[in-house]
Amino acid sequence: MDIDILKVSERLKLDEVDIKKAFERKIISFDMYHNKKYLLFKKKLRHIERGTVLFLNNNMDIVMGYPKIRRAMMLYPTLKNYFINKIVVEEKLDGYNVRITKIDNKVMAITRGGRICPFTTKKALKFLNVNILDDYPNLMLCGEMIGLNNPYVPHYYPEVNNILIKSDKNNNKKTKIIENLGFYIFDVRYRETNKPLSISEKEELLQKYELPYVKPIGIFNKEDIEHIKKIILTLNDKKREGVVLKDPDMIINPIKYTTHxxxxxxxxxxxxxxxxxxxxxxxxxxxxxxxxxxxxxxxxxxxxxxxxxxxxxxxxxxxxxxxxxxKGELITEDFEIYLDSEEDLNEFLDYLKKLHIAFVVKENQKFENGMHKVKIGRIYNSTNDKIKSHLDGNLW
Amino acid sequence: MDIDILKVSERLKLDEVDIKKAFERKIISFDMYHNKKYLLFKKKLRHIERGTVLFLNNNMDIVMGYPKIRRAMMLYPTLKNYFINKIVVEEKLDGYNVRITKIDNKVMAITRGGRICPFTTKKALKFLNVNILDDYPNLMLCGEMIGLNNPYVPHYYPEVNNILIKSDKNNNKKTKIIENLGFYIFDVRYRETNKPLSISEKEELLQKYELPYVKPIGIFNKEDIEHIKKIILTLNDKKREGVVLKDPDMIINPIKYTTHxxxxxxxxxxxxxxxxxxxxxxxxxxxxxxxxxxxxxxxxxxxxxxxxxxxxxxxxxxxxxxxxxxKGELITEDFEIYLDSEEDLNEFLDYLKKLHIAFVVKENQKFENGMHKVKIGRIYNSTNDKIKSHLDGNLW
Known part of the structure; x- marks a missing residue:
């Protein structure tokens, strides 16, 4: 492909030499999604976050990578030292980080690593009223895709059950087909600068567009560690991941803390x-x-x-x-996902191949409405090979 | 210093270029012990084992590094595949690996890494009848220094209590001073080639010189895994480290297996x-x-x-x-050792400094016979610093 390094350099305020080196070291990759060409940053480079996407369109639109959220090892005195005054406590959901944007009239879901994921993009369009991106084209919706039926972090959340089919005549059964998948926005940011809206601006805007978002558990004084500890214990009892702690004005970066x-x-x-x-x-x-x-x-x-x-x-x-x-079995990490058509399925499998992910399709069930339920097993080669080798009597 | 690379090259059958590079990369170091100059190999280089010592004397005497003992992750089928017929099971002791040699009329104890350790050398001379090395100057005694009172792997073994002082008038007490330290030979090898004696040759020779050695627990058919498993369980109950499994003729390298x-x-x-x-x-x-x-x-x-x-x-x-x-304490790994004189103590502390080991002398008790009991705390800087940093509220 023909990439104008000078233009990229001007747009991202990066040195031309740095960009050339980054290409050589494969820190910057080229990719394409539905004829949209883009560059993605696989690692942080100077001020450009990992996962940043630069579209090779007329505007050279930028979608900044979601910034790294640092971790408190100790709640006390970390919170007291770190925050200004109040702390907004939000639940940290255990799924995968996605940025939703609209570029050249197309809504796209970008993963943490900077890939436009066809599965996530299609699901996002179902779950979200994306009119907000017409009204605010410079914003991106940063959120977590959660639930059992996703291909990255399959983890059951009782609150995200969607009925896909009430009954399937094809199978002569009256089984409901339920997809466990949902999307919750946690940040609204300007996609070129990563500047976030304050918590109240975010809530107001997302409520207006009736968009699902992570509702704050509470707002506390930064000295009120005991209250936050209680929240952690409650979340732990409910088998939830943890919390993200935010400044109400989002002046400083959020930090995270997770449960046992x-x-x-x-x-x-x-x-x-x-x-x-x-x-x-x-x-x-x-x-x-x-x-x-x-x-x-x-x-x-x-x-x-x-x-x-x-x-x-x-x-x-x-x-x-x-x-x-x-026992001669293959160790795989299995996930079941629902796709609307065979075309969507093939697109997603091609996407996995492009990412060099080794997998097997274990089950592929087609419903009469054209929908597919697919069980994909991700293969972990080192684990399979090394365990087999030791069981065969090879030394360490 | 002036090292004749050509001579070293001929003696070790190593390429001159390899030797020069190894010096540059600090794989080969120069050291001295009581005016004896030597080179030591900090890593394996071609056929030269890690821990190999080349004395810069007239003969350019070589003491080969103790070979790496590989580990069975599974007893079955590893032992059946690996061994020829019989397996000699010896207990693996949890101390530190030492090679005892006599070079230019001086007995020296060399650590796994290839240093002549003043502490170990002096203790070895007390524990062992080293006449064997006069009669067989090309042999080295490979063994484990064990017990609580050593500076490397302090681990109590009930069988190695030595009474150093029956009573100490200085303190007006009648307390016995007991040192928990001992040396057990597990291999006798030719120091230049690493060729080991067979188990029976070794036992015969060591018995003749009344030298302490690791006595075989038993000899088993290589298929008799169940018996070896029972030994592992018994050793585990006794809080012992594990086993070293050897071919009776030492034709193939020993392998090891450890307890829960x-x-x-x-x-x-x-x-x-x-x-x-x-x-x-x-x-x-x-x-x-x-x-x-x-x-x-x-x-x-x-x-x-x-x-x-x-x-x-x-x-x-x-x-x-x-x-x-x-609580503001410093985390150290403490060990107590007995030294015969202040001179010996200073020599050992200088040795630790030379190895760039951070330590504090916590106690130093002098007995009337000139002996010192010293408590030395090895300081682990990263652990101290990082824990302190997180307790102070720094993020991960």
Missing amino acids: YTQCNDLSVAFRYMYDLGIDFMFSRLVREGYQSFEFNEDEKEMEKRAKNIGKSILYPMVNSIKNIS | YTQCNDLSVAFRYMYDLGIDFMFSRLVREGYQSFEFNEDEKEMEKRAKNIGKSILYPMVNSIKNIS
Whole structure:
């Protein structure tokens, strides 16, 4: 392709030499979605966030990458030091980060990494009244796609059940087909600058357009750590991920804090695919547990319970994977998604191939309205190969 | 210093260019012990093992590094595939690997990494009848220094209590001074080639010189995994490290296998100094637990017990370190050693400084016979600094 480096340089305020080097090092990639050509940033480069998209259209439209949200290891004194006065507590949902924008009259859903995802784009168009983007073309809707029926972070949320088919005559059954999938906006930002609306501006605007958003759990004084701790414990009991803490005016970046439940859940995923998921990933979850147990001032009994949960989250999925491989099975991470047509299915599978994701289609059920329910298994090659090798008697 | 690269090259059968590069990359270092100059290999280079020492004397004497012992993740089918016929099972002791040699009429103890350690050298001379090295100057005694009173791997072994002083009049007490330290030989090898004696040759020779060595637990057919599993379980109950499995003729390299107890003990050390001990170290211990639980065909109750032990080994030392830092304490790994004189003490402290090990001398008790009991705390800087930073409210 023919990319005008000078124009890119001027538009992004990046040095031409930096851009050329970034191309060579594959920090910047070229991609296309429905004839729309774009550049994407796979890593942060100077002031350009990871996941930033630059459309190669006349305007050279920019959609900035969603900024990294840093983590408090200790609530106290971190919140007191970090925030100005009040803290808005929002629930952190366990799905995947998406930015919705409209460019050249087309609504698109961009993943954290900067890809326009065909699955997410189509679902977003169903869930959202996107008129807002006609009225405010410079805004992007930043939110979390959650639920069991997505291809990235399948995690059940009871509040996002959609009835797709009331009954399916084809199967001669009266089974309801329910999709567990939903989208909640957490930030509204100017897509070129990443400047966010304040919490109140955001709520007002999203209410006006009847858009689903993450409703604040509460607003607290930055010294009121005990209240926030209680929220964490309640969310943990409900098996929810955690919180994002925000300045009401969004003057400073939000920070995050997660529950024991989430740490253990992350660990069990990591140890199911033990040779594929990074060991940094595992270590960081364990360390969080240390600070949380300390900060929550746990007694012997509470610590023992936490330790047991940690140990189980590590050992059980690992032994399970070894057992499965020993039976000759293939270890995959399975997800079931609903697609409107065979065309949509093929488009999504092509997208996965483009991302070099190894997968198998395990089930493909077609309904009479043309809809497909597809079970896709993502293959973790290192885990499969290395466990097999050790079971065959190869040394470490 | 003046090193004749050509001579080194001829002696070690290494390319001159490789040697020059290795110097530049600090794979080869220069060191000195009591006027004996030597080169040491910090990493394996071609056929030269890590820890190899080349003395810069007239003979250019070589002491090869102790070879890496690989690990069986699964006893079955690894042992059946790997061994020829019989397997000699020896206990693996949890101390530090030492090679004892005599060069230019001087007995020296070399650590795994290839340093002549003054502490270990002096203790070896006390524990061992080194006449063997006069009669067989080309042999080296490879063994494990174990016990609580050593500066590297302080781990109590009931069988190595030495009475140093029966009573100390200086203190007006009748307390016995007991040092927990001992040395057990596991291999006798030719120091230039690393060629080992067979198990029977080794036993015969060491018995003749009345030298302490690791006595085989038993000799088994390579198919007799069940017997070896029982040994592992017994060692685990006794809180011992594991086994080294050897071919009786030492035709093939030994391999190792460790107990649940040791995995958990390693984890608790790693998480006490959580930001200093490598996360690869932690991960490898966890993975071993997965294979062991699977191979030992554990039921729900046994798995739960193992999981709880793993979780406790991770969480408890980590919370303990955070607590200690929160009280303003310094986290150190403490060891107590006995030295014969102030001169010996200073020599050892200089040795630690040379290795760039950060430490504090916490206690120094002098006895009337000139002996010193010293408590040294090794400082783990990253763990101290990072925990302090998070407690102060800094973000991840």
